[in-house]
Amino acid sequence: MRAVTTDMIGRALKLARKRGRTVYISKTANGKGVDISTLDPRTADGNVALEKFLASPARHYTFSGLGAPEEPNAINWRQINLPGRRKALVLFQVGMSFFMKGTPFKNKWYRWMGCHIGRNVEIMQMTWLDHFRPELIFIGDNTLLGAFTRLTCHAYEGCGKFRYGLIEIGSNCTIGAGTGIGMIKIEDNVRTLPGATVSPYLARIRAGSVVGYDPPSVKAPELSAAQLQQN
Numbered sequence: 001m002r003a004v005t006t007d008m009i010g011r012a013l014k015l016a017r018k019r020g021r022t023v024y025i026s027k028t029a030n031g032k033g034v035d036i037s038t039l040d041p042r043t044a045d046g047n048v049a050l051e052k053f054l055a056s057p058a059r060h061y062t063f064s065g066l067g068a069p070e071e072p073n074a075i076n077w078r079q080i081n082l083p084g085r086r087k088a089l090v091l092f093q094v095g096m097s098f099f100m101k102g103t104p105f106k107n108k109w110y111r112w113m114g115c116h117i118g119r120n121v122e123i124m125q126m127t128w129l130d131h132f133r134p135e136l137i138f139i140g141d142n143t144l145l146g147a148f149t150r151l152t153c154h155a156y157e158g159c160g161k162f163r164y165g166l167i168e169i170g171s172n173c174t175i176g177a178g179t180g181i182g183m184i185k186i187e188d189n190v191r192t193l194p195g196a197t198v199s200p201y202l203a204r205i206r207a208g209s210v211v212g213y214d215p216p217s218v219k220a221p222e223l224s225a226a227q228l229q230q231n
Contacts, residue, residue: 001057001166004133008164009036009050012063012080019073023065027058029163033065059203060165060183067160077162081132081154090114094131101125102144110134118143118171130154133164140170146177146194153183155200170207 009025013036016023024033039053040046067074082090093113100106102122110117114134118141123129127145129137132154139145154164165183169175174191182199190205192198193212198205205211 001059001136002054004136004164005054005057005061006041006050008063008080009039010041012036012075013040015075015079019067019075021065021067021073021075023063023075026062026064027060029060029062033062058165059185060163062161062163064161066162068158071160074160077156077160087131090131090134094128097123097129098126115139121145124149124177127151130167136164136166138166138168140173140188142171143169143173143175145169145175146179148178149175149181150179151181155182 005025012023012025015021016036023036025036025039026033034053038046039050041050063077063080066077066080069076078087081087090113093109097106097109097113100109102124106123107117107121110123110129113129113131115129116135116138117123118139120142121139121144123145124147126147127149129151130153132152136153137151145151151167153167154162156162163183166185167181167183168185169181170186170188170190172189173186175181176192176194176196178195179192180197180199184199184202185204186198187205187207187209189208191210193210196211196213198211202211
């Protein structure tokens with residue numbers, strides 16, 4: 001997390017100077033941000049401030065002040081993330097992974113992307129591991145990710161504001177098909193039911209939990225007196 005944040009601050013600094021914008025970073029979604037120009041590692045004071053800012057790394061960070069897309073000096077939030085070559089490579093890797101079965105080779109493929117994949121992990125077809133920053137994804141040993149599961153380590157909130165953070169899934173977990181997972185810590189021996197969405201509603205799921213959802217309420221039709229007699 002520290003290395004990713006340092007890299008992104010460096011890229012944001014260059015773009016902010018070029019576009020004449022003031023960009024902020026914070027450790028909370030709605031907290032007061034720190035002007036990244038004060039965190040420039042190329043200056044003595046900036047390097048000290050950056051070390052202090054990252055001394056206790058957060059699980060997620062928020063960039064803001066990039067501007068809405070129609071502003072003439074806006075910074076596209078995607079430009080802060082990865083250099084062009086790696087971005088193209090990761091998009092190719094993710095696209096190919098959709099069609100791979102849950103085999104050891106697929107695990108090696110994800111490790112090549114940068115994801116941290118444990119032993120005996122099974123990742124089914126059409127599962128999406130976020131291409132934004134694959135190195136922020138950690139999956140423990142003996143865990144199953146069902147088909148169409150989505151792991152998203154970033155969220156764009158509009159008007160030049162976005163968050164990114166860690167996804168940690170423990171060992172011996174069963175993630176049901178179609179589960180939506182954001183920036184969250186899932187401890188060991190957790191099971192999610194198919195179709196569940198566990199983040200942003202939860203920041204942490206304790207070991208041994210079973211996560212599902214309430215079934216939708218069903219309102220029975222009103223029956224006439226004749227229909228009631230027939231029943």
